[in-house]
Amino acid sequence: MNISVIGAGQMGNGIAHVFAQSGHSVTLIDIAQASLDKGLATIGKNLDRQVAKGSITEEQKLATLKNIAGSTDMAAGVRAAELVVEAATENVDLKLKIFKDLDAHAPAGCILATNTSSISITRIAAVTKRPQQVIGMHFMNPVPVMKLVEVIRGYDTSDTVTTTVVDLSTAIGKVPVTVNDYAGFIANRILMPMINESIEALFQGVGGVSEIDAIMKLGMAHPMGPLQLADFIGLDTCLAILRVLHEGFGNPKYAPCPLLVQMVTAGKLGVKSGEGFYVHTPGSKELVVSPAFGK
Numbered sequence: 001m002n003i004s005v006i007g008a009g010q011m012g013n014g015i016a017h018v019f020a021q022s023g024h025s026v027t028l029i030d031i032a033q034a035s036l037d038k039g040l041a042t043i044g045k046n047l048d049r050q051v052a053k054g055s056i057t058e059e060q061k062l063a064t065l066k067n068i069a070g071s072t073d074m075a076a077g078v079r080a081a082e083l084v085v086e087a088a089t090e091n092v093d094l095k096l097k098i099f100k101d102l103d104a105h106a107p108a109g110c111i112l113a114t115n116t117s118s119i120s121i122t123r124i125a126a127v128t129k130r131p132q133q134v135i136g137m138h139f140m141n142p143v144p145v146m147k148l149v150e151v152i153r154g155y156d157t158s159d160t161v162t163t164t165v166v167d168l169s170t171a172i173g174k175v176p177v178t179v180n181d182y183a184g185f186i187a188n189r190i191l192m193p194m195i196n197e198s199i200e201a202l203f204q205g206v207g208g209v210s211e212i213d214a215i216m217k218l219g220m221a222h223p224m225g226p227l228q229l230a231d232f233i234g235l236d237t238c239l240a241i242l243r244v245l246h247e248g249f250g251n252p253k254y255a256p257c258p259l260l261v262q263m264v265t266a267g268k269l270g271v272k273s274g275e276g277f278y279v280h281t282p283g284s285k286e287l288v289v290s291p292a293f294g295k
C-alpha cells in the first residue's frame with residue numbers, strides 16, 4: 001500500500017517505521033527539513049537497535065529503509081497515497097488546515113487517518129468532502145514497541161474504512177481496539193486526569209517527583225511513573241489534551257494544573273526539550289530529577 005505520514009516527530013517517524021517494516025511504501029512528510037532529517041535518522045537508529053537485539057536482520061533493516069522516502073512537499077507527497085496518517089503537532093487549527101489540504105491533494109479513494117491524541121475526529125472530518133473516509137488511528141509511543149492502535153470512528157466514518165484500518169493494523173502486528181469519538185477517546189480520557197492529578201500533588205507539595213513516581217510504579221505495577229510518562233509524551237502534548245478534555249466536557253475536573261501550564265510556557269517539555277520533571281541527557285537512561293524540583 002502507498003502510505004503517506006504527515007509529521008516526522010516522535011510519533012510520525014515511528015508510524016513510518018512500522019509500516020515500512022511490513023513492506024508498505026511510505027512517504028514521510030514534514031514541514032521542516034530539519035525535523036524530517038531528524039525523523040529519518042531516528043528510524044535508522046531504531047532499526048540498528050533492532051538488528052543489534054536480533055529482532056530483525058541487516059537485510060530487513062535495509063529493505064525497511066528502502067521503503068521510506070522523505071518530503072517537505074505535502075501536496076506532492078500524498079498524490080499517490082491510498083492512506084494518509086497525520087501525526088503533526090497536536091493543535092486543532094493546524095490539523096484542520098492540514099486536512100483541508102489533504103482533501104484537496106490526496107486521491108479521491110484515499111483514507112485520511114489522524115494520530116491525534118484527543119481532537120475530535122468528527123470535527124476534523126467535517127472540513128473535508130469525504131468525512132466517511134476520515135478515521136482516528138491512535139498509535140502509542142514508542143510506536144515500534146507498543147501493540148495498541150486505538151481506532152476511532154467519527155460520526156460519519158464508514159464500516160468499510162473502519163474494517164480496512166482494523167485489518168491493516170492487525171497486518172502490521174498491532175492490536176486494534178475500536179472506540180467512538182468523544183474527547184480523549186478512551187486512552188487519554190483515563191490517562192491524562194491521572195497525569196494531571198500527579199502534577200497537582202507535586203504542585204501542592206504532597207510528594208516529590210521521585211516519591212510520586214515510585215508510589216505509582218511500585219504500588220500499581222505501572223512500568224513508568226506518571227511524571228516520567230508525562231515527560232515522555234511531551235508536556236505540551238499533555239497540556240493540549242487536557243485543554244481538549246476540559247473544553248469538550250465543560251467539566252472543571254479536567255482543568256490543567258497551573259504547574260503544567262507554567263512548565264510548558266517556560267519551554268520545559270520533557271524528553272523532547274531535554275527537561276521536564278526530569279533532566280534528559282541523550283544516551284543516558286539514568287533518572288535525574290530536574291533541579292527545579294529539589295532533588
Ligand SMILES: NC(=O)c1ccc[n+]([C@@H]2O[C@H](COP(=O)([O-])OP(=O)(O)OC[C@H]3O[C@@H](n4cnc5c(N)ncnc54)[C@H](O)[C@@H]3O)[C@@H](O)[C@H]2O)c1
Pocket residue numbers: 006007008009010011012029030031032035036074086087088089090091094098115116117118138139140141232233234237272
Ligand atoms: N507523544 C506521544 O506520546 C503521542 C502518543 C500518541 C499520539 N500522539 C499524537 O501524535 C501527534 C504528533 O505528536 P508527536 O509527539 O510526534 O509531536 P512532535 O512535536 O514530536 O512532532 C510533530 C511534528 O509535526 C511537524 N509538523 C508541524 N506542522 C506540520 C505541517 N503543517 N505539516 C507537516 N508536518 C508538520 C513538526 O515539524 C514536528 O516534526 C499529535 O497529534 C499527538 O497528540 C502523541
